[in-house]
Amino acid sequence: MWLTKSYEEKIQQEYKIKNKITEVTGEKHTLELFDSEFFGNIAFIDGYVMLQSTLSIQSELLAHIAACSHKNPKRALIVGGFNIEIAHELTKHEGLSVDFLQQDLDVLETLISFFPHYQSIFKNNRFSHISQDKEMFIKKSVEDSSLYDIVISLNSDVASYKEVLSDDGILISHMPHLMLEFDKAEEFLRGFGDFRILMPFIAPLSLSLKDCYMFASKKYHPTADIMLQRADMLDDLEYYCANLHLSSFVIPKSIKNKLYGIVKN
Template sequence: MFNNSNHAYIKDGWFREINDKSFPGQAFIMAVDSILYQAQSEFQDILIFRNKVYGTVLVLDGIIQCTEFDEFAYQEMITHIAMFAHSDPKRVLIIGGGDGGVLREVAKHSCVKQITMVEIDASVIELSRKFLPTLSDGAFEDERLDLKLCDGFKFLQDIGDSGLQNRYDVIVTDSSDPEGPAEAFFQERYFQLLKNALNPNGVVIMQSSENIWLNLNYLRDLKNTAKKVFPNTEYCYTMVPTYTSGQLGLIVCSNNASLSLDNPQRVISEQEQEQLKYYNPQIHSSAFVLPTWADMIINK
């Protein structure tokens, strides 16, 4: 075990998520029962600790990425909104997602024939498998998985240059917040790379890093950036207690302008639904419904 007092984000036994750039004027704190791991990888600061309510907590560069208690609210929605918005996804690309949660959810779809996962930081995969094994739940052993340890931006560039046969039906971007190495994943050039790697009827989804309670103008600008590239762009959200203000936004896009992203294109089977804790067809559609004041800014 590590000493609770020997980390920059922990004081008096409490982890403090303070980020004046992303979350000005507020902070999130959580009691630390014990630190399981702390180190600086080649790319980011990694902290893993235990909390008696939320279980094991993964923190990257001072921002909580997931906890055992509520991770499914994020993993299921960022995965299944896109997966069920597509009528028959065969090839799926995951950018980031080293904790294995999105991979676990994608692997639940029997229609998928190939899963490519691109993660730049191998240590996140290794540590998550050790300290948070329920996130991947054995999905790293799935025979459909092609794991690539490289930069997601560069990988997308190569896919776009390689021809239509290598494109994907669904792309899930599970990146960190837009600071440091993840900043490029929230710019127009990245959306263009996603478009070039996507099949004509494909669907891409990414976490927006913000929600309607934090920075509404940023969400409007991010959606407008995506709309410059994709003819079909929508905003939806999921509820995650350990994300600042308890809500996390998602940007969903498609090359198919007529596709109804807010409606599942496939009927979820009873067996599929039994595997899920958060997602269902009603949640899928309602996640796109915004309060009037937010809708007027984001969707007008």
């Protein structure tokens, strides 16, 4: 059997599967979980595919690009998705606490065996799961001046989270694909013109067309300010390294020319 995923009706990807394990309809999301001989389990959430065998690509890249670009991050927020492995990677950085905002407990709890560090991260005293409504959470955070040094969004509905970012904060978000949806990508980046640093980046060697992201910062540059000693000292990694961090921000010259004046680097 094959699991088929189309991207904006332009490209179709197929994954060979053995059988469907379960299907769950949560408060706002629908999860289908499949078994695959090559990829391990495959999670299909609202049309987005997560491969168990390649979780380290997104998890390590987003966590460590953010935490290794900020001089002294103390608080991080993950929103817009279910990849709790990002929280596990962030807690590898000493003194960094992580909040994970996700309301849909039915879907999240079904993924307990999908994420290798699901149970251990919930036992970590620097991790908190927040099931609050997004608007209420943002309002309360602003009122309490409870701001974050790092915000990582796994979808592109991220503009409102600028309010909870500290003065030297880093915002990382999924964005439309630079080659398949250039007009949408350009429009998305224009919405963050108030940041001093604004750069798109990709996940090298990723099998997912969704691994296209934006780095926005009020202070730190992801390549000029990379904390090389911190990046090189990280343990138990499968994907991330300092050279890969730097190469993630290399984009084709034709796209770079089109984004001249929008990208800030």
